[in-house]
Amino acid sequence: MSEEQNKIKLRVYRTNYSNDYSPRFDEYDIAVKRWTTVLDALLDAKAYSDSSIAIRYSCRMASCGSCGMKINGKPRLACYTKISELNSHTIVCEPLANFPRIRDLVTDFSQFFAHHKKIEPYVHNENVPTEVSNNDDLVEFKQTPEEVDKYLQFSYCIKCGLCYSACPTVATDAKFPGPQALSQAYRYMADNRDDGEKKRFKIIDERHGIWRCHFAGSCSNVCPKGVDPALGIQLLKGHLMGVSKHDKKIARVRTKEE
Amino acid sequence: MGLESEGDKSSDFNTYNAKAKMDNGREGLRGWLNPTRYGWERVSYWLQRLTGVGLLLYFIGHVYETSSLVNGIDAWNSMLELTQTTGGHIFLMLVIGASTFHTVNGIRLIFTESGLGLGKPGRPDYPYDATSLNYKQKSGIWVALLLAAIAMFYGGLVMFGDAS
Amino acid sequence: MRRTSFKMTLLKLRESQIMKIHYLTGICAVFFVAIHILFRVVMPFGQSLEYQNVIANYHNIYYVVLLELILIFVSIHGFNGLRIILLELKQSDRWESIMTILVLAAMIGIIAYGTRTIIVGSGL
Numbered sequence: 001m002s003e004e005q006n007k008i009k010l011r012v013y014r015t016n017y018s019n020d021y022s023p024r025f026d027e028y029d030i031a032v033k034r035w036t037t038v039l040d041a042l043l044d045a046k047a048y049s050d051s052s053i054a055i056r057y058s059c060r061m062a063s064c065g066s067c068g069m070k071i072n073g074k075p076r077l078a079c080y081t082k083i084s085e086l087n088s089h090t091i092v093c094e095p096l097a098n099f100p101r102i103r104d105l106v107t108d109f110s111q112f113f114a115h116h117k118k119i120e121p122y123v124h125n126e127n128v129p130t131e132v133s134n135n136d137d138l139v140e141f142k143q144t145p146e147e148v149d150k151y152l153q154f155s156y157c158i159k160c161g162l163c164y165s166a167c168p169t170v171a172t173d174a175k176f177p178g179p180q181a182l183s184q185a186y187r188y189m190a191d192n193r194d195d196g197e198k199k200r201f202k203i204i205d206e207r208h209g210i211w212r213c214h215f216a217g218s219c220s221n222v223c224p225k226g227v228d229p230a231l232g233i234q235l236l237k238g239h240l241m242g243v244s245k246h247d248k249k250i251a252r253v254r255t256k257e258e
Numbered sequence: 259m260g261l262e263s264e265g266d267k268s269s270d271f272n273t274y275n276a277k278a279k280m281d282n283g284r285e286g287l288r289g290w291l292n293p294t295r296y297g298w299e300r301v302s303y304w305l306q307r308l309t310g311v312g313l314l315l316y317f318i319g320h321v322y323e324t325s326s327l328v329n330g331i332d333a334w335n336s337m338l339e340l341t342q343t344t345g346g347h348i349f350l351m352l353v354i355g356a357s358t359f360h361t362v363n364g365i366r367l368i369f370t371e372s373g374l375g376l377g378k379p380g381r382p383d384y385p386y387d388a389t390s391l392n393y394k395q396k397s398g399i400w401v402a403l404l405l406a407a408i409a410m411f412y413g414g415l416v417m418f419g420d421a422s
Numbered sequence: 423m424r425r426t427s428f429k430m431t432l433l434k435l436r437e438s439q440i441m442k443i444h445y446l447t448g449i450c451a452v453f454f455v456a457i458h459i460l461f462r463v464v465m466p467f468g469q470s471l472e473y474q475n476v477i478a479n480y481h482n483i484y485y486v487v488l489l490e491l492i493l494i495f496v497s498i499h500g501f502n503g504l505r506i507i508l509l510e511l512k513q514s515d516r517w518e519s520i521m522t523i524l525v526l527a528a529m530i531g532i533i534a535y536g537t538r539t540i541i542v543g544s545g546l
Binding site: 226 | 262281282283284285286287288289290295296297298299300302304306307321358367370371372373374376377379380381382383384387388390391395
Binding site: 287310317329364365371 | 441445448449452453463468471473476478480492496497499501502503507511532535536538539542543
């Protein structure tokens, strides 16, 4: 695509379940530049052609994870996908697959978040209370940069749902936690402040748990933050199989004098 | 959603199972039957499944056909004739290819799903290529495909060579 | 009541244990099937499948044991694979228990049917 303006066709999936609306595609002609993102194009259409297009977005910089949608057949963040990189004069925007549809490009994340919540995604530590009301009771853990690197990658997850949408198991299995939740289970297992491993193993070593992942790698293929959920899930399986050696030492709490 | 919703974990699932009848947006079978969008690992997943189902069907058929052994030489020979046609040879070549791929790729997957050969977690950098989708894994898939092709070719040579 | 207790014993195995069985039976099957195929290629392919040659194979006790082991390993591995695919297809307690029972029944059926061939064929 050249520097000057270029016309593309933006095809947007339209539906509204509260009004018993049958789905259709609406087309908009949009003038784009080399740096125009799909979100820019959608907002252009919304501002100048059809204000009724429903989209969810917030930060416009791949930090909030709101604008996930299926763009030209693959789940992507609209704000992180430049039209020039798609090499196509027709851009098709559909709602994320595997999520219940609400209206147009907006999908319902409740089940996705419920799966995330089910793996108890917070630090479990017997020596530290979960709820603190008094500021003086707050504690700090001592963690080296190397120890942080073991889980840091997985903590970059923005819960945009792209991996959940790409996963072939999630496509048919509603009880499967999905790549996001499972990689977060690994994130806490790799975190040496956490000692809730046994509890989480019980949650994920289930009939519809971690073993329904068959390493199709699609989650890591679409992740916009380099979280690599497939890596976390396979490493977690290694621990469940007893292959990976276990040498996590629970981090010490910093004392008042330190 | 906050701490107060701790107790309704299961109700979250139930609500959406009921709603799911409307349009839960799930890709369904088409999701896993379409291997074209997400690279080689997805192809491997797809082939591993299809060859697995195919081999199970072949195995059941094989147990059934060899049972003609107990009915004497005539039953055995008439069964054997079925396999010694061009169609039978091509079918057996497919079985050979499927079993070779399923075996080689299966061994790769046993290592992979035990967390081996994937690389280490680290600080991701733009353009965020996933470490788990590395060339070690991809070449495992390619080798499985190549060996399957060679095995099919060799099987074809033996069967068609023998028949003529 | 009896159905629940039957179901409970089946469900005692954790998925990670079932996967270990899946991997082990897979690896064992590869080795044994390789030997099984070698029996077909030690002589010209056409000849090895002649009735008297096959019967001779069946009277070799090691080969009989090999066949029985292949039968068991491949059945467990294959039908567990089928179970996984079926469970991922549809989720409801009813479907899951019916499929688990059906798959187990089919597995036992195939093992029994194959064992009959082996026993009769070997003239034990």
